[in-house]
Amino acid sequence: MCTNAIKIGTGRLTSMYHSLLRKTSSLLILVAVVLLPLVVSSVERKPQVLVARVSGVINPVSSEFIGKEIQRAGAMQAEAVVIELDTPGGLDTSMRSIVKNIIGSPVPVIVYVSPSGARAASAGVFIALAAHVAAMAPGTNIGAAHPVSVGEKMDKTMAEKATNDAAAYIRSLAEKNGRNAAWAEKAVRQSVSVTEGEALKLHVVDLVSRDLQTLLKDINGRKVTTAWGERVLTTAGAAVVTDEMSMRHKILNFISDPSVAYMLMLLGFYGIFFELTNPGAIFPGVAGVIFLILAFYAFQTLPVNYAGLLLIIIAITFFILEVKVVSHGLLTIGGIVAMVIGSLMLFESPSPFMRVSIYIILPAVLVTTVFFTVTFGLAYRAFRRKPITGSEGLVGLEGRALSDISREGGTVAARGEVWSAASDVEIRKGDAVVIESVSGLRIKVRKREVAP
Numbered sequence: 329m330c331t332n333a334i335k336i337g338t339g340r341l342t343s344m345y346h347s348l349l350r351k352t353s354s355l356l357i358l359v360a361v362v363l364l365p366l367v368v369s370s371v372e373r374k375p376q377v378l379v380a381r382v383s384g385v386i387n388p389v390s391s392e393f394i395g396k397e398i399q400r401a402g403a404m405q406a407e408a409v410v411i412e413l414d415t416p417g418g419l420d421t422s423m424r425s426i427v428k429n430i431i432g433s434p435v436p437v438i439v440y441v442s443p444s445g446a447r448a449a450s451a452g453v454f455i456a457l458a459a460h461v462a463a464m465a466p467g468t469n470i471g472a473a474h475p476v477s478v479g480e481k482m483d484k485t486m487a488e489k490a491t492n493d494a495a496a497y498i499r500s501l502a503e504k505n506g507r508n509a510a511w512a513e514k515a516v517r518q519s520v521s522v523t524e525g526e527a528l529k530l531h532v533v534d535l536v537s538r539d540l541q542t543l544l545k546d547i548n549g550r551k552v553t554t555a556w557g558e559r560v561l562t563t564a565g566a567a568v569v570t571d572e573m574s575m576r577h578k579i580l581n582f583i584s585d586p587s588v589a590y591m592l593m594l595l596g597f598y599g600i601f602f603e604l605t606n607p608g609a610i611f612p613g614v615a616g617v618i619f620l621i622l623a624f625y626a627f628q629t630l631p632v633n634y635a636g637l638l639l640i641i642i643a644i645t646f647f648i649l650e651v652k653v654v655s656h657g658l659l660t661i662g663g664i665v666a667m668v669i670g671s672l673m674l675f676e677s678p679s680p681f682m683r684v685s686i687y688i689i690l691p692a693v694l695v696t697t698v699f700f701t702v703t704f705g706l707a708y709r710a711f712r713r714k715p716i717t718g719s720e721g722l723v724g725l726e727g728r729a730l731s732d733i734s735r736e737g738g739t740v741a742a743r744g745e746v747w748s749a750a751s752d753v754e755i756r757k758g759d760a761v762v763i764e765s766v767s768g769l770r771i772k773v774r775k776r777e778v779a780p
Contacts, residue, residue: 375407375566377544381573382411386418386451387629389581391425393573400571401435407566408436408547410540411459414443417450419629420475420494427458427501434556436460440543441468441524441533449473453515457501460552461561462533463543464524470532471521473498473512491517508532540568580625586675589626590684594692596620597644598699631675639670647700660697667693722763726776729759733773740773747771 380397382390394411401409430437439459441448444467448456453473456462464470475494495516502512508531514520527533537543548564573581582588599616603609646663653659671689727742733755740749740761748770755761760776 375562376404377563377566377568378404378406378409379540379568379570380409380411381570383414383446384581385584386415386422386426386455387581387584388419388422389573389577389584389629390415390418391422393577394426395429397571398429398433398435398437402433404569406435406569407563408438408461408561409433410438410440410543411455412440412442412540413448413452413455414441414446415448415450415452415455417452417472420451422629423451423454426455430455430458430460431504432555434554436552436554436559436561438463438543438547440537440540441465441470442540444468449521453512454498454501456533457498457505457507457512460505460554461535461547461550462505462507463535463537463547464527464533466524466536466538468524469521470524470527471515472519473515474517474519507534544568583622584626584629586626586630586684587688589623589630590671590674590688591692592619592623592626593640594696596623598696601644601700633673633676636670636673636676639666639673643667643670644696644700647697650701660701664693664697667696722766722771725763727761727763727773729755729757729761729773731757733761740771742771749773751775 378397378401380394382394384390397411398409430439437459438461439448439456440463441452441456442465444465446465446468448464448468448470449472451473453470456470473494475490495513498512498516499509502509511520511522511530511532522530522532524533524536528536535543535546537546544563544566547561550561552559552561583592596616596619599612599614599619601616603613603616606612643663643666646659646666649655650657650659650663668689671684671693672686675683722742725742727740727747729749730739730741730746732738733740733749733751735750735752738749738751738755740747740763742763749761749772750770751761751773753775755773755775761773762776763771763773765772
């Protein structure tokens with residue numbers, strides 16, 4: 329019996345051992361299934377670099393785009409975000425917003441002045457110097473960061489204050505990133521500009537790279553300090569995710585161009601005026617309102633001189649009055665002069681890219697003059713034209729008496745119709761008559777005077 333008990337006990341232990349072994353194996357397999365993809369993913373995951381292309385004037389649209397790209401780079405845990413920059417400059421407020429986003433970015437920001445022929449002028453200098461890494465492509469230039477007035481002229485004191493403020497700001501950015509602060513200040517005070525080679529020698533930028541892939545290799549292993557601490561860049565062989573402005577940003581950026589905003593304003597005036605002179609057309613009025621709203625949006629991002637805008641409105645008023653007032657062309661001439669001067673004054677800035685070209689202004693003034701003069705002239709003449717339908721259309725028409733007509737009545741043939749008629753004086757059958765008024769289905773007539 330003892331032997332049997334030992335065998336039974338041994339069998340139970342063996343069974344428990346095998347059961348425990350099976351459960352342990354199942355648990356290990358489950359852990360492997362769960363953790364293996366994570367381990368493989370972490371091993372195989374390549375670093376990513378987000379590339380955002382910004383070309384054109386620095387304005388609220390480009391500021392919003394760069395801000396969202398920096399946020400996206402942080403969300404995707406990118407190794408770095410590269411801003412390919414080509415700008416003649418732009419608004420101070422938009423530039424400062426971009427600089428704040430760069431300084432506060434947890435992801436290293438590389439500003440790359442590219443492609444060949446590109447520039448980082450004015451506001452672009454501040455953005456490049458604020459970057460954790462500043463690079464340029466061959467055949468590019470950087471500089472000319474002297475502040476200019478936007479929307480109003482500055483006196484000597486205000487201009488000096490603006491220059492001092494900009495100089496202190498750009499010097500602080502250069503010093504923060506270990507770049508040439510003295511040159512940065514000269515770029516503001518003396519509007520100096522340098523090529524990529526000179527910028528590298530003067531330590532304005534960190535390196536010159538012929539293309540994006542070369543840039544990523546050149547900065548690999550570089551240590552930078554972000555808002556979240558030091559980072560060592562691992563960009564060699566990184567997966568490049570290129571992002572350009574969305575359709576929304578492209579449209580908003582397009583209408584923010586001074587020439588486009590100017591034409592939108594004129595088209596808005598055309599549409600609303602046409603709707604007022606031709607009630608019920610609907611489409612011109614709707615289009616005009618949309619164009620004006622888009623123009624006013626663009627005006628928020630541009631150096632608008634409201635004296636110029638007022639002159640344009642006065643010019644349009646002169647064109648309209650020319651039709652009603654006998655001025656022998658003086659109102660039209662005054663309108664043309666007011667519109668040309670107003671158009672030249674509309675966007676007041678020393679920078680050519682913030683003004684409307686004279687080659688756009690002159691045709692626009694000519695078209696506007698013809699449009700308002702002809703359109704309002706036709707509408708005014710249509711308003712003054714005698715009605716030809718309804719009861720009003722009968723007044724003044726000639727007819728012939730079909731019977732004797734007195735106060736009590738009679739009949740008249742007019743416009744192919746027979747009317748009941750009355751007259752204050754006796755009219756004989758067959759006499760020619762003129763209709764004086766209409767009351768319901770009865771007309772009042774008088775005898776037509778015959779010239780001797």
